[in-house]
Amino acid sequence: MRASSVTLVVQKYGGTSVADLDRIRNVAARIKRHVTAGEKVAVVVSAMAGTTNQLVGWVHGLDAAGYDTAEYDQVVASGEQVTIGLLAIALQTIGVPARSFLGWQAGIRTDAAYSKARIVEIDPRPVLECLDSGKVAVVAGFQGIGPEGRVTTLGRGGSDTSAVALAAAIKAERCDIFTDVDGVYTTDPRIVARARKLERITYEEMLEMASVGAKVLETRSVALAMRHHVRVQVLSSFEDKPGTLVVDEDEVVESQIVSGIAYSRNEARITVLRVKDRPGVAAAIFGPLAEANINVDMIVQSVSRDGVYANQTFTVSKADLPRALAVLEKAKDEIGYESILADSDVVKISVIGVGMRSHAGIAHKMFATLAAKGINIQAISTSEIKVSVLIAEEYTELALRALHTAYGLDKD
Numbered sequence: 001m002r003a004s005s006v007t008l009v010v011q012k013y014g015g016t017s018v019a020d021l022d023r024i025r026n027v028a029a030r031i032k033r034h035v036t037a038g039e040k041v042a043v044v045v046s047a048m049a050g051t052t053n054q055l056v057g058w059v060h061g062l063d064a065a066g067y068d069t070a071e072y073d074q075v076v077a078s079g080e081q082v083t084i085g086l087l088a089i090a091l092q093t094i095g096v097p098a099r100s101f102l103g104w105q106a107g108i109r110t111d112a113a114y115s116k117a118r119i120v121e122i123d124p125r126p127v128l129e130c131l132d133s134g135k136v137a138v139v140a141g142f143q144g145i146g147p148e149g150r151v152t153t154l155g156r157g158g159s160d161t162s163a164v165a166l167a168a169a170i171k172a173e174r175c176d177i178f179t180d181v182d183g184v185y186t187t188d189p190r191i192v193a194r195a196r197k198l199e200r201i202t203y204e205e206m207l208e209m210a211s212v213g214a215k216v217l218e219t220r221s222v223a224l225a226m227r228h229h230v231r232v233q234v235l236s237s238f239e240d241k242p243g244t245l246v247v248d249e250d251e252v253v254e255s256q257i258v259s260g261i262a263y264s265r266n267e268a269r270i271t272v273l274r275v276k277d278r279p280g281v282a283a284a285i286f287g288p289l290a291e292a293n294i295n296v297d298m299i300v301q302s303v304s305r306d307g308v309y310a311n312q313t314f315t316v317s318k319a320d321l322p323r324a325l326a327v328l329e330k331a332k333d334e335i336g337y338e339s340i341l342a343d344s345d346v347v348k349i350s351v352i353g354v355g356m357r358s359h360a361g362i363a364h365k366m367f368a369t370l371a372a373k374g375i376n377i378q379a380i381s382t383s384e385i386k387v388s389v390l391i392a393e394e395y396t397e398l399a400l401r402a403l404h405t406a407y408g409l410d411k412d
C-alpha cells in the first residue's frame with residue numbers, strides 16, 4: 001500500500017493538443033496548475049498531430065503490403081519520443097521538475113503483436129518513483145516493449161489505452177483525457193453542428209461507440225477502464241470546463257434509447273465473386289485472413305439464383321486492404337472464386353444505445369431514414385445495442401445529420 005494522501009492523477013494529451021510549441025507550453029501550464037494544487041501528475045502524450053500519419057506513410061511508401069511490422073513499430077513509435085522530451089523541457093522551463101519515459105522505460109510490457117500490441121503488464125515502479133521524487137512523469141503513449149525486447153505500438157489512437165493502463169497500474173484517482181473537443185457528444189460535433197454534449201456516458205455505450213469509430217476514445221482504453229474501474233473523463237485541453245464522465249450504468253439517470261451515432265471511414269469493402277455455395281467456403285476465405293492477423297468486420301453472403309455460387313462481401317480496415325487482397329490472391333486456388341472487387345470509398349454508420357434492448361424499431365428507423373435520402377445500404381450488422389450499415393462515403397455527412405435528427409438527438 002502507498003502511504004500517501006496526495007492525489008495521483010493521469011492526464012493524457014492527444015496529438016492536436018501538442019501540435020506545436022505553443023500548445024505544448026499550454027499543456028505544461030495546465031499541468032503546472034494541477035501540480036501547484038498538490039496533485040501528483042503522470043502525463044501520457046501522443047505524437048504531434050499529423051506526425052504518426054507521416055511516419056506510417058513513409059513505411060507504406062517503401063512497402064505497402066508485406067512490411068516487417070516490428071520495423072514499422074520502430075518507425076512510428078518515434079513520434080511520441082519527440083513530444084515527451086519537449087513537454088518535459090517545457091515543464092522545466094516553468095519551474096516544474098519533470099522527466100520523460102519511453103514505453104519501455106515506464107515498464108509498459110506488451111505482447112509481440114507488432115503494430116497492434118496489447119499491454120500485458122505495467123511495472124508501476126519507475127513512474128511512481130519519479131512522482132515520489134516530486135517530478136512530473138511524462139510517458140510516451142502508444143508504445144511498449146514486447147517479449148523479444150523490441151519496441152511495440154498499440155494500434156492507432158493507442159495513447160488513450162496507455163493512459164488508462166497507466167492509471168490502473170499506479171492506482172490513480174482518475175484518468176483525464178484532454179483532447180480537441182470538450183467531451184463526448186451524441187455524434188462527431190465536427191460533422192453535425194447540432195450534436196449534443198453528454199454529461200455522462202456508460203462504459204458500455206462508450207465502448208460500443210468507440211468500437212464503431214467514435215475516435216474520441218480508443219476502444220481498448222474503454223474496455224480497460226471498465227475492467228479496472230478507472231474513472232475516465234474526456235475534456236478540452238484548450239478550455240476550462242467540465243467534460244464527459246464515463247460511468248457505470250447505475251450512475252446515469254435518464255437514458256436515451258439511442259445515445260449516439262458514430263461513423264468509421266476506416267472501412268474497405270471486399271466482395272469475393274462466385275465462390276461455390278458449399279460447406280467450408282467461408283472458412284477457406286476467412287482462415288487465411290485470420291492467419292494474416294486481418295480482422296474482418298461486417299459479413300454478407302448472397303446466393304445466386306442458381307444456388308450453386310455465392311458472393312461473399314465483407315469489410316476490413318482500410319489499412320489492411322492491400323494485405324487482404326494479397327492474401328486472397330494467394331489463396332485463390334483453395335478458395336475457388338471468379339474475381340474480387342474492392343472499394344475503399346465506403347463508410348460505416350452505427351447507431352448505439354442500451355435502450356435498444358427493450359425497444360423495437362430502431363433498425364427500421366435507420367433504414368427508412370437513409371432510404372428517404374436515397375442512400376443505398378451495402379451491408380448491415382447488428383449487436384445487442386447497435387445497428388451498423390455500410391454506405392458510400394460521399395453520403396457520410398448527409399446520413400449522420402439525417403439520423404441525428406430522426407432519433408431526436410439534435411440539441412435545442
Ligand code: ADP
Binds near residue numbers: 178181184188189260
Ligand atoms: P486526440 O488526438 O486528442 O486523441 P482524436 O482525434 O483521437 O483526438 O479524438 C478527438 C476527435 O474525435 C474529435 O476532434 C472529434 O472530431 C472526434 N469525434 C468523433 N466522434 C465523437 C463524439 N461522439 N464526441 C466527440 N468527439 C468525437
Ligand code: ASP
Binds near residue numbers: 141142157
Ligand atoms: N500517435 C498515435 C496515433 O496517431 C497514437 C495516439 O495518438 O493515440 O495513432
Ligand code: MG
Binds near residue numbers: 014157160216217218
Ligand atoms: Mg485519439
